[in-house]
Amino acid sequence: MAQHTQAPRLAPLRPPYDGAIQKRLDAIMPDGVPPLTLFTTLARNPRVFERMMSGGLLDKGTLTLRQRELMIDRTTARCGAEYEWGVHMTFFGDRVAITKEQSASIIRGTPQDACWDTENDRLILRMADALHDTSTIDDALWADLAAEFSDEQIIELVVLAGYYHTISFCCRAFNLDMEEFGARFDAA
Secondary structure, X not given: OOOOOOOOOOXXXXXXXXXXXXXXXXXXXXXXXXXXXXXXXXXXXXXXXXXXXXXXXXXXXXXXXXXXXXXXXXXXXXXXXXXHHHHHHHHHOOOOOOOHHHHHHHHHOOOOXXXXXXXXXXXXXXXXXXXXXXXXXXXXXXXXXXHHOOHHHHHHHHHHHHHHHHHHHHHHHOOOOOOOOOOOHHHO
16 A cells, blocks of 8 residues: 655645634544644635535444444555544544454455454455445345345445545545554554
């Protein structure tokens, strides 16, 4: 997975931020944590920033936190978006009990790796791979997914994969610098 070696292509906004942007940043960032470079870069286009932040799926939906994070982590890893993968692994990896072996498998492994001990986890990884590789889900995988997940959960997983492809494209195309706290691919 190629990592950028160039400087960021867009400078993020610097404080003080416009009132609407500041309000949105305050709503999405934990207290005391500065806004992510991704957010302040997207905020250079307030319309896109608002739409992207309004369309996020980090709220409580039909999936467990672990299910959501596995889809996000596998999708961003497959896209080579170390920035976004690193932010999610840092903020959520321990909370959803992703082991060191699973973290490495998310980046370089397969859903059949021994570290994946539930069919649920393996199916999410297979789904992320299928969507990334073919932009669809074949009938056999669909049948497996339908046996394990509700229609609502399948819809949410597909939309998560698409949304995090978009986020990955932004991270990679903008050549975002890694957040200092973000996990790194080579450390997994």
